[in-house]
Amino acid sequence: MNTIEDRNGNIISLVGDLNGMDFDSVDLSDVDLSGKVMEGAIFADADLSRANLEGCDLYWAVFFRAKLKDANLRCARLCGADFSLSDFSGADLRGANLSLDNLGGATQLQGANLSTSLVDGANFSGAKYDSSTRFPPNLIQ
Numbered sequence: 366m367n368t369i370e371d372r373n374g375n376i377i378s379l380v381g382d383l384n385g386m387d388f389d390s391v392d393l394s395d396v397d398l399s400g401k402v403m404e405g406a407i408f409a410d411a412d413l414s415r416a417n418l419e420g421c422d423l424y425w426a427v428f429f430r431a432k433l434k435d436a437n438l439r440c441a442r443l444c445g446a447d448f449s450l451s452d453f454s455g456a457d458l459r460g461a462n463l464s465l466d467n468l469g470g471a472t473q474l475q476g477a478n479l480s481t482s483l484v485d486g487a488n489f490s491g492a493k494y495d496s497s498t499r500f501p502p503n504l505i506q
Contacts, residue, residue, distance in 0.1 A: 399437075425466060443472055450476040458487045465491035474498050 387407045394414040402422040409429040413436050422442045428451050435455040445466030458479070463472040472492040480499040494500075 394432075425470075445470040445472060447473040448477045449473045451478070453477060453479045453482045456482045458482050458484045460486045462488045463492050464488045 388411050389407050390410040391408075392412045393408075393416055394412045395416065396413070397417045398421055399417045399419045400421065401418075403426060404422055404424040405426060406423065407427045408431045409427050410431065411428070412432045413428075414432050414434040416433070416436045418441050419437045419439045420441060421438075423446055424442055424444050426443070426446045428446060428448045430450045431448070431452075433451055433453045433456050436453070437457050438461050439457050440460040441458075441462070443461055443463045445468075446463070448463075456479075461484075463474070465471055469491075472489075474489075474492050474494040476495065476497045478499045480501060482501055484501055
């Protein structure tokens with residue numbers, strides 16, 4: 366059984382398998398999901414502000430229009446995930462893997478705001494972005 370806790374350790378939910386879970390439009394701000402395996406989970410329009418997702422396996426997860434403000438995504442596995450139109454303001458992506466998935470599918474960053482994110486050591490190899498994607502000034506794309 367997996368527990369989902371807030372930052373104070375209060376249990377929000379008990380869940381079995383987190384792979385493919387649907388958190389569409391759910392308020393998960395301040396939640397602690399560190400180290401969880403949630404491949405293919407759906408976080409479209411979810412609020413993950415200040416969430417701790419450090420070391421998570423979020424392979425093929427969907428974060429379309431998600432709020433990831435000040436979230437901790439350090440060393441998270443984000444290959445093939447969809448972050449289109451997501452807001453990473455102040456998020457920590459240091460050491461995160463946003464490269465191609467095992468089938469050559471790209472992590473989607475079209476329209477994402479990473480302008481104030483920490484991205485040192487993050488792997489963006491093969492990620493797709495467009496002219497509306499905002500990267501930190503020190504990251505040359």
